[in-house]
Amino acid sequence: CPKWEMLEKEELQAIAIILLKNCGVVPLQTRIVGGDNATAGDWPWQVSMHFNERHICGGTVINTQWVLTAAHCIISESTSRYLLYFGKQTQSGFNPHEVSRSVSQIIMHPDYNSTTFQNDIALMKLSSPITYTNYIRPVCLAAKSSIFHNGSECWATGWGRLSQNVNTQTSYILFCFEVQIPVVGNNLCSSFYSFINVTITCNMLCAGELGKGVCQGDSGGPVQCKQGSRWIQGGISSFGIPCAVGIPEVFSRVSEFQSWITGHLAGTNVSFVEFTSNGTDLDSSFGCNTTAPPNRAPPSEVSFTAIVSVILLMPLLP
Template sequence: MYQLLLIVLLAARASACGQSSYPPYFSKVVNGIDARPYSWPWQISLEVGHGNSFSHTCGGTLISSNWVMTAGHCITLGRTYRVVLGEYERYVYEGGEQVINPSGIFVHPEWNDNCISCGNDIALIKLSKHAILNDHVQLACIPTSGSILLNNAYCYITGWGRVVTNGPLPAKLQQAYVPVIEYATCSTRDWWGSTVKNTMICAGGGEKSGCNGDSGGPLNCKGRDGRWYAHGVASFVSSSGCNTLKKPTVFTRVSAFNNWINQVMYYN
């Protein structure tokens, strides 16, 4: 019965995902540009509470109408969070935002706060109500289990992370072209070495990178079917700086966690 219901769940989720009413800009910029408004409609802002106010802390990806995928390191026990969907320019109310509180947060059981390079940096947030899907809010597709991106695969990182190391967080959603660096290269000694695992994806490097505030957000890669897939969850960058040469942004590889994702969504 579980297997049958799981197939139905996956089919429903895949039937209308990875499509945008506002196609993204496709310039291969290095340091990121303002994204076209609502062109990445699965991108969410995860906000953390500070007394009576909230502020952006991480990104995330809407993968079902009531489930968001983000990074394990974005979640701190005892803190209050909320999810903002349909966001483009922070600090400006644009009329299409949906603010939804979590009803449950599930961090991967093998995530270790003291060892980010050990992997398993992934978490799921169940929303307290279903998001309304429209031109501003849509689902990203999830890659099939075990799928591996080819070297130099065409992908984009999106988020409200810093444009430069130690700079301010931008108001508008940013995007940057970050081609994939194959594991065989990224795991060599003069790149990330043994720090990077085969359950991770390297993308970008040099001037093309994610930065603080992008954590938890998607690595968006276009499939042969024309849909956008969230192949990665932004995990970490070099302590020497976000755009350090031969230290590309490292993402949790989503296709290594399909079983866990499906089980959490099914049983909760």
């Protein structure tokens, strides 16, 4: 057998494609389009993060030993206080396909800002590798060149609250919940948040609409979009004005952190796939290296009063 160091770059790339070809693939085709509760195996990369024995955030499987989540979900540097669940469908009762792992290492983005939620991304290393099953699989991550047009339909998943007006642990959804939400271009998204002096940057991805969105407890979880037979994670649930009040939620844009992720996980199998949605809306051109299109005003159905009445931009944590 040839030694790895003797292989050409093209050969290594081909091997990597073979090793990672199953990212974002759902082995069990049990999906009911439009369903609220996900069935077992629908989102096999979905992770439930428990802190001090209760669910606080979501995350995603990116390989057998690493989970991707939001930096603001890391509320303690003590790894012993976290337990990650895989293949979990319900937060109450028996989960026949569930496995759990403790955490051995936490890597937060060094430039994470807890005030502005810039660079809201973190990696968690498992105490031991997990084994892939029909209910536990890795997701594909959006590559640097990915394009998410305004209006692209994606899905958010998690166990968050149904409403902001509840404060008890029992208010969390027991079964993994799924909701289809449209991407909102950064320029349009900025017009919502500028009223409360929140800056939307190229490291962020917005999605959501009136009556559909994420809520507290969904933090760290994915917004994922389908391309062919694969699901590609475009964002990590970060912050917003919960819950589904007509103002889009904000996610950390995964594609902008490809170098940071691969830099820390060199030598491990993490799959980045270019995502390109259909569309021509110039709002999608908002980015680090492009000029933003002309400013847009928020849609008329979202009142100015509703926006400015928000006193505190709540992170999507319980």
